[in-house]
Amino acid sequence: MKLSLFLKRGLLAAGLLTTGVAMASDKALFEAVRNGQLHQVQQLIAQGVPLDGKSLDGSTALLMATRSNQVDIAQALIDAGADVNRKNLMQDSPYLLAGASGYNDILKLTLAHAADLKSTNRYGGTALIPACERGHEATVDLLIAAGVELDHVNRLGWTCLLEAILLSDGGPAHQRIVSRLIAAGADLNLPDRAGVSPLRHAEQRGQQAIVKLLRDAGAS
The missing domain is CATH 1.25.40.20 (Ankyrin repeat-containing domain)
Known part of the structure; x- marks a missing residue:
């Protein structure tokens, strides 16, 4: 029983550690996008950062890049596999927001990558x-x-x-x-x-x- 409890605690700690690492990587990616740092975004992608993590309002890094019409960053994220249809709490997705905003370069990218x-x-x-x-x-x-x-x-x-x-x-x-x-x-x-x-x-x-x-x- 003591061993079982020990294992459970270990698994819980590992889970919390994994969650903490994921949250830190999400934050780094969001920060790089907000600052328009394409090279940093590319480095984080190469390191395997989760692409579709969500901020407090449910926005992904790609949606953030779309909101500010950062075409190069959006392309890097989309090419790496970011979901062009992932919605935030306001029901905006990169595809929908690009269309509504007239951001045609990003819209074309979403259309070429399975926009719904x-x-x-x-x-x-x-x-x-x-x-x-x-x-x-x-x-x-x-x-x-x-x-x-x-x-x-x-x-x-x-x-x-x-x-x-x-x-x-x-x-x-x-x-x-x-x-x-x-x-x-x-x-x-x-x-x-x-x-x-x-x-x-x-x-x-x-x-x-x-x-x-x-x-x-x-x-x-």
């Missing part, structure tokens, strides 16, 4: 929805080409087309995004939860250029 096109953010939206809302034209092109669902409806009851109208001023960038969605085959008549169509919303907001685009494409 069906994953959604805290609003239940795909990466394409905030990209359309925020006027990230090149990002919209990348996500459409990747095959993100055009008519996905988020928890607010809005599609990417609706957000390009409802949350914009209808300016040139959003006009071009609406044109892209039309060309890609988005459902132009899919309404919000109140039954109001994209065309009607554009009319209500005086977005005449978008109204014309939708009407010319057969929206009702």
